[in-house]
Amino acid sequence: MREIIATVLENKKIAEETYSLTFACDEAVKVRAGQFVMVGINGFPLRRPIAVCKAEGERVTVCYRLKGEGTRRLASSYSRGEKLSVLLPLGNGFYVGEKEKRVALVGGGVGIFPLVSVIRAYAESKEIYSYMGFRNKAAICMQFEMQRGKELTIATDDGSVGYRGTSVQAFMENIDRVKPDVVLSCGPTPMLRALKSAMSGRNIPTYVSLEERMGCGIGACLVCVCDLTDGKHARVCKDGPVFEIGEVIL
Amino acid sequence: MTDLRVTICGVELKNPVIPASGAFGFGREFHELYDISVLGAVCTKGLTPEPRLGNPVPRIAESSGVILNAVGLQNPGVEHFIEHDLAWLKGKTRVIANVAGRDVEDYGKICARLDGLVDFIELNISCPNVKCGGMALGVRPESVENVTRVAKSALKSTPLIVKLSPNAESVSANARAAEQGGADCVSLVNTFTGMAIDIERRRPVLANNTGGVSGAGIKPIAVRMVYEVSRAVKIPVIGMGGIACAEDAVEFLMAGASAVQVGTQNFTDALACPKIIEGLAAWCESHGVEKVSDLVGTVKMN
Numbered sequence: 001m002r003e004i005i006a007t008v009l010e011n012k013k014i015a016e017e018t019y020s021l022t023f024a025c026d027e028a029v030k031v032r033a034g035q036f037v038m039v040g041i042n043g044f045p046l047r048r049p050i051a052v053c054k055a056e057g058e059r060v061t062v063c064y065r066l067k068g069e070g071t072r073r074l075a076s077s078y079s080r081g082e083k084l085s086v087l088l089p090l091g092n093g094f095y096v097g098e099k100e101k102r103v104a105l106v107g108g109g110v111g112i113f114p115l116v117s118v119i120r121a122y123a124e125s126k127e128i129y130s131y132m133g134f135r136n137k138a139a140i141c142m143q144f145e146m147q148r149g150k151e152l153t154i155a156t157d158d159g160s161v162g163y164r165g166t167s168v169q170a171f172m173e174n175i176d177r178v179k180p181d182v183v184l185s186c187g188p189t190p191m192l193r194a195l196k197s198a199m200s201g202r203n204i205p206t207y208v209s210l211e212e213r214m215g216c217g218i219g220a221c222l223v224c225v226c227d228l229t230d231g232k233h234a235r236v237c238k239d240g241p242v243f244e245i246g247e248v249i250l
Numbered sequence: 251m252t253d254l255r256v257t258i259c260g261v262e263l264k265n266p267v268i269p270a271s272g273a274f275g276f277g278r279e280f281h282e283l284y285d286i287s288v289l290g291a292v293c294t295k296g297l298t299p300e301p302r303l304g305n306p307v308p309r310i311a312e313s314s315g316v317i318l319n320a321v322g323l324q325n326p327g328v329e330h331f332i333e334h335d336l337a338w339l340k341g342k343t344r345v346i347a348n349v350a351g352r353d354v355e356d357y358g359k360i361c362a363r364l365d366g367l368v369d370f371i372e373l374n375i376s377c378p379n380v381k382c383g384g385m386a387l388g389v390r391p392e393s394v395e396n397v398t399r400v401a402k403s404a405l406k407s408t409p410l411i412v413k414l415s416p417n418a419e420s421v422s423a424n425a426r427a428a429e430q431g432g433a434d435c436v437s438l439v440n441t442f443t444g445m446a447i448d449i450e451r452r453r454p455v456l457a458n459n460t461g462g463v464s465g466a467g468i469k470p471i472a473v474r475m476v477y478e479v480s481r482a483v484k485i486p487v488i489g490m491g492g493i494a495c496a497e498d499a500v501e502f503l504m505a506g507a508s509a510v511q512v513g514t515q516n517f518t519d520a521l522a523c524p525k526i527i528e529g530l531a532a533w534c535e536s537h538g539v540e541k542v543s544d545l546v547g548t549v550k551m552n
Contacts, residue, residue, distance in 0.1 A: 001282050003520050045465045045518050046312045070312070087520055213308045215319065215517050218282070220275035222295070222324045223310045233303055233324065238279065 001090060001218065004029075008082045009059065011075065015141035018110070019075050020053070022061040023084050031055035033121040034094035034114045034184075034209055034242050037062055038217035040085035042077070044070045047087065049214045049237070051114035051186075053142070060088070063113040063142070090217055091241045094118050094184050094207060101127055104180035105149070106171045106195055108133040108187030114209050115186055116145045123148040129178045133167030133187065136160045151178075168194045180204060185245075186211075193250045206245040212236040252534035253541040254527070256290070258486050258508050259409035259434045261369050263290035263344055266542060267499065267527045270490055270513035271296055271348035271372065271413075272321065276335040281342070283520050288527060291344035293511060294331065296374050298350050299360050301327035311446040311455035315467030316492075317514055318444050320458035323350055328360055336367060346411065350374040354387070354400050361404040371408050373401050373433075376415030376440035388415040388440075391427035398431030409434040411488065414479070417443050421475050422482035429483045437488035437511065438479060439472045465514040466492045473505050480506025480547055494518070496529025503542070504549040 006023040014020045021039075031052050037060065038047035048070055054061040064071055078084055094114070096103055103126045107115040112132045119128055128149030134140045137160040146152050154162035155170040163170040168191055171183075185195055186209035199206050215223035219238025227249040228234050234243065254265035269280070271293045277286045286292060304324025311318045325331075328349070339345050347368040351357045357373065364371055375388030375397055387397045398412050412428035414421055416439040425436050441462025446455045454460070472491020480487045489507025493499055494515045502510045515522040534542055 003283060040518065044312065045315065045317050045514055046310070047517065085519070213310050215310050215317075216273070216279070216520070217517075218279040218520065220279040221273060221319075221517070222275070222304065222321050223307075223319060225304070225307060225309070225324065 001087065003085065003087050006060070006084045006086050008078050008080055008084050010080060011078050013075075014063065016138040017066040018063060018139065018141055019066070020061060020063045021074070021078065022059060023086065025058045025060060025086075028057045029055060029060065029088060031060065031089040032093035032095075033117040035089040035091050036114070036241065038087040038090060038214070039074065041070050041074050044073065046070075046215065047217060048074065049090070049217055051110075051117070051209070052089070053113045053116050054120060055117070063110065065110045087217055091237060092239070094209070094242050096122055096126060096182060096184075100181040102178065102180045103128050104171060104175070104178055104183045105130040105132070106167050106183060106185040106187070107131070108167050108191040109135075111185070111187030111191070111209070111211075112142065112146070115184065116142050118184055119146060119149050129174070129180065131155065131167040131171040131174075133157075133170075133191070134161075166191060166194065168198060172198050175202075183207070185209070189250055192245070196245050196250055199245065207242050208245050208248070208250075209241045210236050210243065210248070211241070252531050252539060254531055256509050256543050258488070259370070261344065261409065263509060265290040265527050265530070266503065266509035267523055267530065268293050268346065268488070268509060268511045269516055269523055270511035271374065272319070273513040273516045276331065277339055277342065278335070280516070280520065284524050287342040288524050289343050290509060291346050291369065292339060292342070293346040293372060294339075294348050295325050296323050296348045296350045297325050297328045297331055297360065298323060298352075299328055299356055299363070301325065301330065306457040308455060308457055309461075311461065313446050313463075316463050316465035317517070318446055318456060318461035318463050319441070320456045320461035322458065328363055332363075332367065344369040346370040346372050348372045348374050348413070354397050357397050358400045358404045361401045361410070364408065365405045366407045368408060370411050370435070371401070371405065372411040372413050372437060373398065374413050374440075376413050376417075388424065389418050391423045394424045395427040395431040398428045398433050402432035411435040411437050413440055414438040415440050416471065416475060422478050425479040425483045429485050433485060435486045435488060436479060436483060437490065439468070439475050439491045442468060442471075464492070466494050468492045469498060473501055476502055476507050477505040477549065493526070494522070496526050496533050499526055499530055500533055500545060503545040504547070506547040506549075508543070508546050
């Protein structure tokens, strides 16, 4: 983990209200699939936690949706050549074990981006079946990256592209054919909740990446906690963001 | 070379810069980013006799130039701290244990437990985010004096800092009450109670509805309060509230603080504290100040 003053290489719109930001660090950085970055935005006291989509050498790409003033400032003020303060790599990330050959990815909204980093990391060594949900056609992005897995199903809420419905529904219609050894997921909490109830009793290891408002991003301030089934709290930024689905209360 | 050392209640700190309680955990995470032994001291996350889970999330919000937090004193309990973190932290720098409790007896109990084990105890009677204890004890002079007296009587060797709330009728009156109750030092300001509303949902952003406001936006109010309190009491004052750079720290020292704490800026810039220490040395150097302690309380009113 380091604080780096990076240089913006590209910050472009890739879908409705969605941007892809690529920056160069001062040297090569090691980022695991599912880890995230705290991005500093001038004039805002809090950094924004954003999942890494791609990391290659010193170049890192993160994708974000316009949600408030901070992300709008990020989109409008950080063009090529601007300096950007980043803290990385953060969090535990996704891990796929040796024995797990068939990997199912279930993503929704901005939750698809950390899963794209899983495809990049494991496309060669694993069979990846992706179920990615979007609001509508205008929100779809990263199709080329997502197609690098074995199979890709796109789901849209309005049915304008692909499966009409949620990515969880699309996945559950295929689960008995795909027979995944492990399921990795990221998306809005209602989606993760639906996945949790759909997976209960199936005995397939399932991991979810959680989102929460963060303070420090490194585990010190105890702002971004989640409830665990054993009654304790875990820090989303440091103990997560990836948790075994049975271990967290969603 | 500027002499950055300061002495508070007979305890020497290598410099006057201290990460504030709650922003820094017990230092382990920030130690992954830089060697925390450069710090004058570390002020721990608020400790209670028993472990606490704190408030529901969201626990943080942002507004122009400030943040709001409502963590609600989540901590692993004082015994866990003593067993797992204290020795490690003492090996790095001076340790200020920030403590809180549900009632006055709790404060006495936790002070007795930590007496002689840490360099300072900071009494948190100003947390705005918990229902019992916390700020309830810190708003009126009589209760400030009472809880201070109970804490002080539980301490044989460790100096007692009382952390004051700005959410009071008179912070100076509370500072005098703390001094009267036996405090060796006061620190201020804790956070201001505030609220931020998500206008789309027509609900407060924080699950707790209200939270403590901190960050650059509160600095002028904090400077004024530190100035007033430092003139109201004879015991030393530790200043904080929106310090983001070395120049801000100088302002607090001139207002009357013997040392400063840095909270929110650790989130904005994880390397804030070491940068402020370096900047402080450079500022003193360029202004012909030989000892940083020479700056304390030197502001002249117009």
